[in-house]
Amino acid sequence: MRTAYCVETVRAAEAELMARLPGGALMHRAAAGLAAACAGLLGRVYGARVVVLAGSGDNGGDALYAGARLARRGAGVAAVLLAPDRAHPGGLADLLASGGRVADDPFEALAAADLVLDGITGIGGKGGLRADAVPLARAARGSNAVVVAVDLPSGTEADTGEVRGEALRADATVTFGAYKPGLLVDPAHDHAGPVRLVPIGLEEHLPSVPDLEALQHGDVARLLPHPAAESDKYRRGVVGVVAGSARYPGAAVLAVAGALRGGAGAVRYVGPGADAVIARFPESLVQGGPPSKAGRVQAWAVGPGLGEDAEGAVRDVLASDVPVLVDADGLRLLDPQTVRTRAAPTLLTPHAGEAAALLGVSREEVESARLASVRELAARFGATVLLKGSTTLVAAPGDAAPVRANPMGTPWLATAGSGDVLSGLTGSLLAAGLDARDAGSVGAYLHGLAARLAAARGGTPITAQEVADALPSACRDVRNIRDVVPGVS
Numbered sequence: 001m002r003t004a005y006c007v008e009t010v011r012a013a014e015a016e017l018m019a020r021l022p023g024g025a026l027m028h029r030a031a032a033g034l035a036a037a038c039a040g041l042l043g044r045v046y047g048a049r050v051v052v053l054a055g056s057g058d059n060g061g062d063a064l065y066a067g068a069r070l071a072r073r074g075a076g077v078a079a080v081l082l083a084p085d086r087a088h089p090g091g092l093a094d095l096l097a098s099g100g101r102v103a104d105d106p107f108e109a110l111a112a113a114d115l116v117l118d119g120i121t122g123i124g125g126k127g128g129l130r131a132d133a134v135p136l137a138r139a140a141r142g143s144n145a146v147v148v149a150v151d152l153p154s155g156t157e158a159d160t161g162e163v164r165g166e167a168l169r170a171d172a173t174v175t176f177g178a179y180k181p182g183l184l185v186d187p188a189h190d191h192a193g194p195v196r197l198v199p200i201g202l203e204e205h206l207p208s209v210p211d212l213e214a215l216q217h218g219d220v221a222r223l224l225p226h227p228a229a230e231s232d233k234y235r236r237g238v239v240g241v242v243a244g245s246a247r248y249p250g251a252a253v254l255a256v257a258g259a260l261r262g263g264a265g266a267v268r269y270v271g272p273g274a275d276a277v278i279a280r281f282p283e284s285l286v287q288g289g290p291p292s293k294a295g296r297v298q299a300w301a302v303g304p305g306l307g308e309d310a311e312g313a314v315r316d317v318l319a320s321d322v323p324v325l326v327d328a329d330g331l332r333l334l335d336p337q338t339v340r341t342r343a344a345p346t347l348l349t350p351h352a353g354e355a356a357a358l359l360g361v362s363r364e365e366v367e368s369a370r371l372a373s374v375r376e377l378a379a380r381f382g383a384t385v386l387l388k389g390s391t392t393l394v395a396a397p398g399d400a401a402p403v404r405a406n407p408m409g410t411p412w413l414a415t416a417g418s419g420d421v422l423s424g425l426t427g428s429l430l431a432a433g434l435d436a437r438d439a440g441s442v443g444a445y446l447h448g449l450a451a452r453l454a455a456a457r458g459g460t461p462i463t464a465q466e467v468a469d470a471l472p473s474a475c476r477d478v479r480n481i482r483d484v485v486p487g488v489s
């Protein structure tokens, strides 16, 4: 599990640790890790041209000390001081003593740089880049240099991933002690590039429950349902899918395609798309009439492609005593009180537009404040919420469990019908017994991984059908199983 901690928590842990160490020790650890990462990116340090953008705080200090280390290895290092009279005194002195210099012309230095260190602001930064920093960040981006963000890209919000105004775009980020939530959440995540974590001894001073977390392959493998020898289809769970309409028959097929690959023992489809579903998936059970008359299921997935007829079906499944996933058309007219009073878990899976409608705000507000939006929806509905998008987030109601950010997303998933596959898949995981936060985050992970595998296999663009077809490969990938059947050769 990759874990991330808010600024307040990181600062408290740092204070505890610093009290036991000689002054400056943490900054030297950070700078040593940063310089080593830069050396790796440069390949050859001797003769490389490095520019350090140094703000007035300790983030600038890290960058200046790392610059000094690179200068001692033969790099030509020039510092651009955003606030010359408030630059980190120890860092600047070390840089100058190591053969570095202050740049005469910042833009000339940036244009010729092989590597730029962004030490403008770190966890102490507030708001986007200030006016004097914007042209420097743009010049760094416009050069051929590798741009490395120190701790986080300057101008991004460490706790939320928000970018208010302009932020630096990095090719890579080297962060210290712990991931910050913003590094895992768009739009900040998108500014960071690949993130490397440099341990500075903070780990044992951090609380066991992080503020945000992201699954990795091993976590998904552990959470995935495994059929036991004595399992039959009912013990493995039956997922009910209520999707599709005369207008959107494809949604039924795609949701069932996802559901068949989610680990439930059987898929019961209820709705007007039964003929299309049976033609494509004869292994599914199909039923007409209302969901409540369709026979026992262990979870429902309701909403994709229901069109105008969603209301009755949603009311019907919400009245059941099993977990319910509500998506797409099912989210329109959803009453918070009805969801709050359910005894069984509810999982809502809006995209930003649907989330905006539920919250009564604009889509842009949701996109720019994804973490706050998903938390607010979970609180308002007393439900687990999976907010789809550039970084899919899953929040459970209450503060006990950290929000999960999906690290497996890909822009290629922004294709018609891919959400229907995710609904079926995630509903199936609910029916197989995963709790709503696990089902949502495992569903999003496998869905993203399947899309990546489909793209690698068949090229882009990919279709929703291909995403569904690649789900078994995604499950094998997380379990590290190659395409051979054990015992059969």
Ligand SMILES: NC(=O)C1=CN([C@@H]2O[C@H](COP(=O)(O)OP(=O)(O)OC[C@H]3O[C@@H](n4cnc5c(N)ncnc54)[C@H](O)[C@@H]3O)[C@@H](O)[C@H]2O)[C@@H](O)CC1
Binding pocket: 014, 018, 026, 027, 028, 030, 055, 056, 057, 058, 059, 060, 062, 120, 121, 122, 123, 124, 125, 126, 127, 128, 129, 130, 133, 150, 151, 152, 155, 176, 200
């Ligand atoms: N506390 C510690 O022991 C450690 C801190 N470290 C570094 O210290 C950083 C935090 O340092 P600070 O608390 O000094 O804070 P920062 O260096 O992140 O920024 C604070 C300074 O930037 C200015 N500022 C705020 N918002 C700005 C904006 N939008 N544009 C321009 N300037 C802005 C403030 O006036 C202040 O002078 C971390 O991100 C990390 O890089 C590391 O060295 C590890 C150890």
Ligand SMILES: [K+]
Binding pocket: 059, 118, 119, 120, 121, 122, 149, 150, 151, 152, 153, 154
């Ligand atoms: K920075």
